[in-house]
Amino acid sequence: MAQMFPSIGEKRPKMPVFTVEECPRCGTKTKRAFKNGDYVYREGGDCPKCQAKTLITQIFAELIKLQ
Amino acid sequence: MVFFDFLREAILQSGLFDIGNLGTILYVLLFVGSTFIFLFYGTRIQAMVIMGDVRKSLEKLQGLKEKSRKEAVDYLNNICKAPTNAQTRIDQALEYFTIMPVDLDPNGIVGKLEHVIRLQDDRVRNEIKAIAPQADKVQLSVAQNMIEVATSLNMIFKIVRHFYIMSQKTKSYFILAQLQMIMPIIVQEADALVSAIDAFKLAQPIGDGLGPMVAGKFMLGKEKIEVERETIYAKTEYKGRNLLVMKAEGPMGSVGRPHVGVEKLLQDPNNNITTLIMVDAALKLEGENTGEIAEGIGAAIGGIGVEKFRIEAASVAKGIPMYAVVVKQSLIDAISVMKKEIAEAADKVIAVVQRIIEEKTKEGDTILLVGVGNTLGVGQ
Ligand SMILES: [Zn+2]
Numbered sequence: 001m002a003q004m005f006p007s008i009g010e011k012r013p014k015m016p017v018f019t020v021e022e023c024p025r026c027g028t029k030t031k032r033a034f035k036n037g038d039y040v041y042r043e044g045g046d047c048p049k050c051q052a053k054t055l056i057t058q059i060f061a062e063l064i065k066l067q
Numbered sequence: 068m069v070f071f072d073f074l075r076e077a078i079l080q081s082g083l084f085d086i087g088n089l090g091t092i093l094y095v096l097l098f099v100g101s102t103f104i105f106l107f108y109g110t111r112i113q114a115m116v117i118m119g120d121v122r123k124s125l126e127k128l129q130g131l132k133e134k135s136r137k138e139a140v141d142y143l144n145n146i147c148k149a150p151t152n153a154q155t156r157i158d159q160a161l162e163y164f165t166i167m168p169v170d171l172d173p174n175g176i177v178g179k180l181e182h183v184i185r186l187q188d189d190r191v192r193n194e195i196k197a198i199a200p201q202a203d204k205v206q207l208s209v210a211q212n213m214i215e216v217a218t219s220l221n222m223i224f225k226i227v228r229h230f231y232i233m234s235q236k237t238k239s240y241f242i243l244a245q246l247q248m249i250m251p252i253i254v255q256e257a258d259a260l261v262s263a264i265d266a267f268k269l270a271q272p273i274g275d276g277l278g279p280m281v282a283g284k285f286m287l288g289k290e291k292i293e294v295e296r297e298t299i300y301a302k303t304e305y306k307g308r309n310l311l312v313m314k315a316e317g318p319m320g321s322v323g324r325p326h327v328g329v330e331k332l333l334q335d336p337n338n339n340i341t342t343l344i345m346v347d348a349a350l351k352l353e354g355e356n357t358g359e360i361a362e363g364i365g366a367a368i369g370g371i372g373v374e375k376f377r378i379e380a381a382s383v384a385k386g387i388p389m390y391a392v393v394v395k396q397s398l399i400d401a402i403s404v405m406k407k408e409i410a411e412a413a414d415k416v417i418a419v420v421q422r423i424i425e426e427k428t429k430e431g432d433t434i435l436l437v438g439v440g441n442t443l444g445v446g447q
């Protein structure tokens with residue numbers, strides 16, 4: 001029974017997608033909007049602190065609550 | 068005449084036709100009447116209500132089916148640069164069917180099943196290549212995923228429509244009632260499938276990509292070796308143990324053939340693998356939290372069972388333990404753009420895997436770690 005009917009889940013609203021770039025040298029994480037061609041473990045832009053090449057470590061959808 | 072006068076007098080005096088009593092009579096008539104109506108026509112009325120319900124759901128399914136087809140056609144035309152006259156071929160591809168092998172004699176069924184599924188996979192892939200020869204690897208895999216979604220929705224719509232028309236023709240209340248009972252689940256599943264299209268189109272990682280994300284992190288900067296079609300592994304080390312890490316080749320939208328990879332690496336005498344660890348996304352039950360991590364034993368891999376069967380067989384032949392780490396998610400989460408909770412679970416899963424390695428193996432051992440799932444948008 002449980003095997004046959006797992007949770008289908010709630011219908012999701014349109015959520016913006018973000019890309020997280022992590023600097024391998026100083027560990028700085030920058031979050032920006034997803035750009036076409038991004039994928040996890042692809043080389044990102046330069047680190048804003050130490051100018052080293054960053055690595056994309058996460059791409060995810062997040063619900064932003066406007067207050 | 069005297070008798071009628073008397074009767075009139077009697078009726079008027081009885082107050083039977085006073086306004087207040089008229090109401091009572093109407094009420095009684097209505098009550099008795101409706102009892103008979105529901106007694107004789109109850110099922111028919113109910114059937115009409117259900118019919119309306121099912122028709123509404125059917126219209127929704129049709130809308131979803133058409134949306135997915137349009138998205139697939141648009142993607143092939145605009146992104147993969149397929150010629151505009153390719154539509155008929157795409158429509159043909161949506162009608163492809165697969166005849167499952169007979170299971171009267173179950174001996175050897177897994178091999179047959181795998182053969183049939185591979186043929187189906189190859190056929191769709193070759194068809195897309197023929198429709199859009201200019202598309203790159205990622206685009207081809209995305210188009211294949213989108214065609215698969217459209218095919219599933221097409222199939223769901225057709226089957227539901229079949230039962231709907233059949234219940235109309237046979238006036239069978241029971242076919243209709245069964246249809247109505249499962250309709251909410253079918254519509255939700257169809258909704259989930261459609262929500263996957265948005266992620267596919269932009270080649271964004273989906274919730275199911277968690278396993279590849281974990282494996283990919285271990286493989287960073289290491290030499291990748293192809294072990295089977297669309298399946299790669301890398302050699303690395305962790306606290307004195309040799310680590311072989313396998314995943315489907317990203318960032319294409321593919322699950323690879325991890326079962327063949329596991330088989331080959333386990334059978335290779337040079338490797339001498341002593342432990343198998345698998346990381347996968349698992350469908351959660353209602354009430355469980357998205358992104359929850361659970362540990363267990365066994366081959367953590369979905370599908371119709373071919374992959375699981377071969378991994379289990381290979382592991383039994385070698386007599387090595389299988390550890391599983393899964394991250395819970397709903398069906399929608401598993402096939403839509405990865406949620407934040409799931410992306411953040413990846414690092415926690417890596418910590419769990421490292422702990423399992425430390426606790427269950429000793430220095431000098433060789434461990435095979437497999438990240439199972441669709442690796443769309445996840446490199447290595
Ligand atoms: Zn930096």
